Amino acid sequence: MAFSADVGDVIAGLALLLSGYATWQSIMFNKKQKSLLESQEKLNQRLLEKEDADSAAERKADLGATIIKIGSNNYRLKIWNKGKATAKNVLIDFPEGNDCFMESDIIRKFPLERLDTYQSVEIMAAVSMDTKGKHMIRLRWDDDFKGMNEKIVYPTL
Known part of the structure; x- marks a missing residue:
């Protein structure tokens, strides 16, 4: 084949x-x-x-705080908003106690109705030799993203 x-x-x-x-x-x-x-x-x-x-x-605000020195012996607690939204109903408290920030200044300024982007508010401080170097501060606020945000910051002298 x-x-x-x-x-x-x-x-x-x-x-x-x-x-x-x-x-x-x-x-x-x-x-x-x-x-x-x-x-x-x-x-x-x-x-x-x-x-x-x-x-x-x-839609979020982002608050922060620091202690700034103005002049030779003047200190202030500066709270600012670095977020893109306005913070509303801003509250501040001191879980470990307040030993140097002026209570009258806090009562006069807080609760703060609104803290716009890049806006800040300052609270006078009375610093002495006995003042601790680090302070625990709780910031609470509302924004367009969420109600009652909370942040704990530790500003230092």
């Missing part, structure tokens, strides 16, 4: 090989495309998360 091939058989064989190669290329292309779509979906998800975080940050 001899195998004989004519021109038509050779062309059919080449067509079969070409078809197989084209099928293999299509499968590889589809895998790459699927991988690209998954990467694009992950990227879109991360962008959405970043947008959500940025949107939340736009």
Whole structure:
């Protein structure tokens, strides 16, 4: 039994090989495309998360406090808002006690109705040799993101 091939058989064989190669290329292309779509979906998800975080940050106030020295022996407690939103109903208290900040100044200024972005308020301090160097201060406020935020800060002399 001899195998004989004519021109038509050779062309059919080449067509079969070409078809197989084209099928293999299509499968590889589809895998790459699927991988690209998954990467694009992950990227879109991360962008959405970043947008959500940025949107939340736009509605948050961020209060801080420090003790500043003015002149040779004048000290003040400076409370500021470095967030992007206005802080409302700002309250201050001293969980470990207040031994140097003027109570009359605190009562006169707090609760503070609003503290805008980059705005600050100062409280006079009476510092002596017996005054401790670090003070625990609790700041509480409302903003557009959440009601009754709280932050504890430790300003030092």
